[in-house]
Amino acid sequence: MQSKQVPVIVVFCIATLMLLDYFFPGSPLKPAAAEVLRWSLILSAVAMTLGAVNLVRINAKKILRRQHDWYNSVLMFVGLALFTAVGVYGGGPNYPLYARMFQTILASFSQAFWGVVLFFIVSAAYRGFVVRNWQATIILVSAIVIMLGQVPVGDVLIPGVGKVAVWLRDVPNLAGQRGIIIGAAVGAITQQLRVMLGLERAQFGG
């Protein structure tokens, strides 16, 4: 048996097991399916170790070679060591100091980053709404109608704009979205069928 056939057989067996478990919820395969899900958690933990090795290797090289902005890598190591030490010492993420560090450092930075998204959406919208062709004109007009429909003053300025906005959102917009979703769902099923039968090998390195 060729080495590339082994993962294909494993994928086929596990996919069949999970499908049977989904379609026959009361079947005796339930414990086996639950066990496979537990394995996936273990695999995720192993993959996280690979990720940590990758992170350490790349950042260590950056520091040793004094590459551009190498001091950011030093900060990464300080953060990694600090969180690991406190997490291991406290016995997990529920340790008060660890939770406090998470809230005050990581959560704060994340929230700040989320805040920036608003400004990026505005600048992207500005570029997107520049009238270059008839398609961009449709986007611009639709956007103006939707925006006016969302604010109370819209109906005062242009009576009925709220109803037009709701129609735009619920009819042409939703129809387009559903068309894309149906196509994508059929595409995803086809791809997973190819994966299951070993006709698709991208996930095994091409």
Place this chain on the structure above:
Amino acid sequence: MSLSMPRSLTLFMLVVGCGWILWQIQRTKSGGPLPKIRKIAAIEAIPEVIGRAVEMGRPVHFTSGVGKIDDEFAPQTIAATEILSHISKLCADYDAEIVTTVAPALVLPIQEDAMRAGYTMAGKPENFSPDQIRFASETQMAYASAAVGFITREKAAANIMIGAFYGETMLIAEAGVHAGAVQIMGTVRMYQLMFMAVVADYLLIGEEMFAAGAYIAQDRVRLGAVKGQDHIKVALIAILVVAFLGAVAGNTLILDLLKKYGN
């Protein structure tokens, strides 16, 4: 052992659909007519974008988002990995630098393999370095900041974002805009597709992501699968049209069945 009605209907449709696709693959494999896939602008643009990166002496940045390989976004991640392999091959051909930022740790070894396969296909496996694929973090914003940091610092000439993305889309995409990168994007997630539509130079919409593999490889198995899935799509559209016409004529039988068992 039980099988509820909605699930039995889904199972029936799945079996019929998969059977049809397999039959089409078999027909195409055994010399049947090949479907003609229309040009996908985003895939056609990749060689040009990489060529531009080489001329500018700047890297190409690729990321497949926060979608994992063991969740509902697995099809998107696998489609992105297939495209990554193609991009890596072209980068190896053109001697362009490509760097991939990864969020889910499980995707790291898979995409590393795909990149290595791309370099091997180009006949330059020795040019691939594992440092070209970088795990950032499974935390969404930490991953986004790593991708933004790379694009901004290294002034990426191309930013390719294909896969399942959440709120980090605009952060990474805007970094690409400010770095002057040509942006190729694609996703199935509707909430991010609208953002991508205004920032991307080339966009893969929904199923185009899944057809891209067949478009690139042009092999009979993938083309047969695309043919089969197109037939199913036509059948689904026909069911919807019949349901609509029936409802207009006052017969809501199909519509009621779809509403009851469609979820």
